[in-house]
Amino acid sequence: MIKTLDTLAVGESGTIVKVHGEGRVRRRLFDMGLTPGAEVYFRKKAPFGDPIEITLRGYELSLRKDEAVNVEIELAEVKKNGR
Amino acid sequence: MDDKKIVIALAGNPNSGKTTLFNSLTGATAYVGNWPGVTVEKRQGTYRNKKTGETCEVVDLPGIYSLSPYTPEEVISRDFILEEKPDVVINVIDATNLERNLYMTTQILEMDVPVILALNMTDVLEKEGQSIDADELSASLGCPVVSVSALHRRNLDILITAALRAGRTSRRGYTVLENGKYKEIIAKARDIYEHRGVENPLYHAIKALENDEVELARRPEDVKEVRALLNNKEKEDFEADTADERYKYITGNYVKSRHGQKVSAAEKLTPSDKVDRIMTNRFLAIPIFLIALFLMFHLTFAEDFLYLGKMGVPFSTCFEGNPYFEGLFWTENGINSIGVIIANLVNGITGWIWGSIENGLTSIGTPDWAVGLLGSVINDGFFAVIGFLPQILCLFFFFSLLEDSGYMARVAFVFDRIFRRAGLSGRAFIPMLMGYGCGVPAMVNTRTLNTDKERTQTIRVIAFFCCGAKVAAVAAVAGVLAAKVGWNAELIGLSMYLVGIILAVAMVILMHWTTQREKVPPFIMELPAYHKPQWKALGIHMWDKTKDFVKKASTVIILAAVLIWVFSNFTPTWQYIPSLVDEFGEPLADYEGSILKNICQMISPVFFPLGFGNNLSGAGWSLTLASSLGLVAKELVADAFITIAGGADAVESMVLGTGITTGGLLAFLIFNLTTVPCFAAVATAKAELPKGQLKWTILFWLGTSYVVSLMVRLVFDYVWTLAIIIPAIVAIFVCAYLWYRHACKKEELAKLAREAN
Incomplete structure (x- = not known):
């Protein structure tokens, strides 16, 4: 299933399919490692619901939903038996 | 051999340990400057090999993620490598975050400059049961790789030797x-x-x-x-x-x-993540932040530590009767916090030094005016400003501690939502809060903000916050108000803290809609893992700030002190006032007949609309004087009253004796709270603001404080003016907003037109 990054639920993970947007913001997302094929894990939301915190490429990144909406994610299949 | 010094540039991501490496390499030789034209710190130093005596220059480039022009830091770094041509670039890599760190490496490798990788934090990786084969990495990258530990100073000499060797070769750019x-x-x-x-x-x-x-x-x-x-x-x-x-x-x-075993993000819960579960917890995040903030201010400013005195623990003043150190550690009110103790110590020592100089000078028959002039320069000027230093540094220390540990990034994360509404990012919250302590470190802290406009707006509103020095003025006026209309003095003080933040938010919104309009800067920020503070780096940081501050204090402030001394001790016909007597043969009161008093009487009509100008009688000019001296240091506001009234107890009757109204008193208070800050803060603002913004900023401070205090005066003295003022405020905001919408629309159209071409 494909969703945008801002609509993921806490604890969900997936693989980036495409990054939309334009100019500097898009460039910044690429530079920070949000490129197609990267795995992301949705770690948490800030107390007021925005920004969000994700784990990718071994580090923690925070971004606003306004920016996260540009990132399309293919959700990882929920594994049934533990791992 | 050519005798040109070899220059090594350190490049790397933020939090890669680049600055730690720089500190370990250069030690005490490091000095901090600014990159030309921008307020980004430039750190430079000399490395010396203890065995061979070889030396080279080391330049610490700003921490960046990429060489694209997203921030000024990135442009600086790429220009430095391309234009200044360092002999070799050491790319510092955080081994625990190899992928993202190597991304910039692939960009640096495209330049024709010798590159060497410093693989940092391999010790942390080993603890997680992983390792990196440096030789294998070196072979696939095509440049030397050295495993180092910047923190434990491991392999640093090997790194530099390899860098110098690489620096003697030339390399052609290569791209993956x-x-x-x-x-x-x-x-x-x-x-x-x-x-x-x-x-x-x-x-x-x-x-x-x-x-x-x-x-x-x-x-x-x-x-x-x-x-x-x-x-x-x-x-x-x-x-x-x-x-x-x-x-x-x-x-x-x-x-x-x-x-080694790599675990997936979902399963991996590092110690840092566990800490973060509490720190950014939905319910705990804000209380934790407030407690941390309270503790910082309490440790810096409290004269009744942990409120032991208020809780009834009896204290007697320590060193009672000692002229310089009375009450150093505790007074009958309670124990002093660490910030107050250090400040007392410094003030005691400087007081003793000046006391000795004064005695010495008098005993060898130095004329009074010379002693007075020196006293005003050394004691009232230089030493008084040095007296703020302990508490400024204390506050700086705590904020740096939170910054370096990684907590400040979380604060920005938690509060971003609120600040975005005003057009700022969550990061701007931190320097604003520091403004409650002291505007000087607060303005320096705005360096962490992303855009020039965000920085300008934040520096401007920092002046509205009720800093430590303004508290004395607030207390003095609150006392008079309490006596006049019976309001609770503490409540008045508290509301002044609120006035600061409300005005700051309102003005940020107005600026965002008008002169400082820009798209809300994006917020894409790494949340670095929490780590222990590095005391040595913190020490270096503090020392830099001290040097900076003393330099400022010893130039601008001394000049101001001399001017004020001349103006307050001479008549317009250049007679020395302490040598004059009145018709009864008594010496004149302080400031009587001085140039300063004349100037104050001349400019007091300016404050007429605010209710504390020439509409006052008697010692009314003292309010103009206090406001003017406040431009030098906010402590002087209360000081001026005390000097003229001849003691703190007489202030109340003197001020009330001028016939001032409630509105006038409040306007005076708010004017001094929100107008141009002290000399030290203005000097800092000059250094931190983008070029050419200082004059507008000073105008902004004067304009805002004047208009706001005028409104307050009118409302409290003539309630009916509310019928004009409220619609006026609404109209200002509506106009600003319409202007903003109009400008945005125009920009959008221009953009569409560009795309159509």
Whole structure:
């Protein structure tokens, strides 16, 4: 299933399919490692619901939903038996 | 051998340990300057090999994620490598975060400069049961790799020896994109640049293909020609594809040199994540932040530590009767906090020094005026300002501690939502809060903000916050108000704290809609893992700030002290006032007949509308004097009253004796709270603001404080004016907002027109 990054639920993970947007913001997302094929894990939301915190490429990144909406994610299949 | 010093540049991501490495390499030789034209710190120092005595210059480039022109730091770094041509670049890599760190490496490798990798924090990685094969990585990258620990100073000499060796060679740029789908286009573009004799042709060619802003601004013709090599779809995809290829190449070729079990993000819960579960918890985040804030201010300013005195623990003043150190550690009110103790100590020592000088000078028959002048320069000017230093540093220390540990990034994360509404990012909250302690460190802290406009807005509103020095003025006026209309003095004090933040938010919104309009800067920020503070680096940081502050204090402030001394001790006909007597043969009161008093009486009509100008009788000019002296240091506001009234107890009756109204008193208070801050803060603002903004900023301070205090005066003295003032405020905001919408629309249309072309 494909969703945008801002609509993921806490604890969900997936693989980036495409990054939309334009100019500097898009460039910044690429530079920070949000490129197609990267795995992301949705770690948490800030107390007021925005920004969000994700784990990718071994580090923690925070971004606003306004920016996260540009990132399309293919959700990882929920594994049934533990791992 | 040429005797030109070898220059090494340190480049790397933020939090890669680059600055730690720099401190370990250069030690005490480091000095901090500014990069030309921008407020980004430039750190430079000398490295000396203890065994061979070899030396070289080390330049610490700002911590950045990429060489694209997203922040001024990135442009500085790339310009330094391309234009200043260091002999070798040491790229510092956080081994625990190999992928993202190597991304910039692939960009640096495209420049024709010798590069060497310093693989930092391998010890942390080993604790997680992983390791990186440096030789394997070196072979696949095609440049030397040295495992180091910047913190434990491991392998540093080996690193520099290898760097110096690499520095003697030359290297041609290489790109990992040579294996991808654009390899032919990149080769062609590179040839175009090479034929023109451009240095670093490969790097410029790739940036041109990316349609990079800086490249476009500097060589528009070349970029146009090179971009023509791409078809329309490629033009759009080039950036995405190349970023993707870089990361794919890194994962495919370099990350394989990392050995050991890699766990997925979902399962991995590092100690840092566990701490974060509490720190950014939905319910706990804000209380934790408030407690941390309270503790910081309490430790810096409290004269009744932990409220032991208020809780009834009896204290007697320590060193009672000692002229310099009475009440150093505790008074009958309670124990002093660490900030107050250090401040008392410094003030005691400087007081003793001046006391000794004064005694010495008097005993050898130095004339009174000379002693007075020296006293005003050394004691009232220089020493008084040095007296603020302990508490400024204390506050700086606590905020740096939180910054370095990684907590401040979380504060920005938690509060971003609220600040975005005013057009700022969550980061701007931190310097504003520091403003409650002291505006000087607060303004310096705005360096962490992303854009010039955000920085300008934040520096401007920092002046509205009720800092430590303004408290004395608030207390004095609150006392008079309490006596006049019976309001609770503590409540007045508390509401002044609120006035600061409310006014700050209102003005940020207005500025965002009018002069400082820009799109809300994006918020894409790494949350670095929490780590223990590095005391040595913190010490170096503090020492830098001290030097900076003393330098400022010893120039601008001494000049101001001399001027004020002259103006308050001479009559307009240049008679020395302490030598004059009145008709009864008594010496004149302080300031009587002085140039300063004359000037104050001259400018007091300016404050007439605010209710504390020449509409006052008697000692009414003292309010003008207090407001003017407040521009030098806010402590002087209360000081001026005390001097003129002849003691703190007499202030109340003197001020009330001028016939001032409630509105006038409040206007006076709010004017001093929100107007141009002290000299030290203005000097700091000058250094931190973008070029040319200081005069507008001073105008902004004067205008805002005047208008706001005028409104307060009118409302409290003539309630009916509310009927005009409220609609006026609404109208200002509505107009600003309409203007903003109009400007946004115009921009959008312009953009559409550009795209249509």
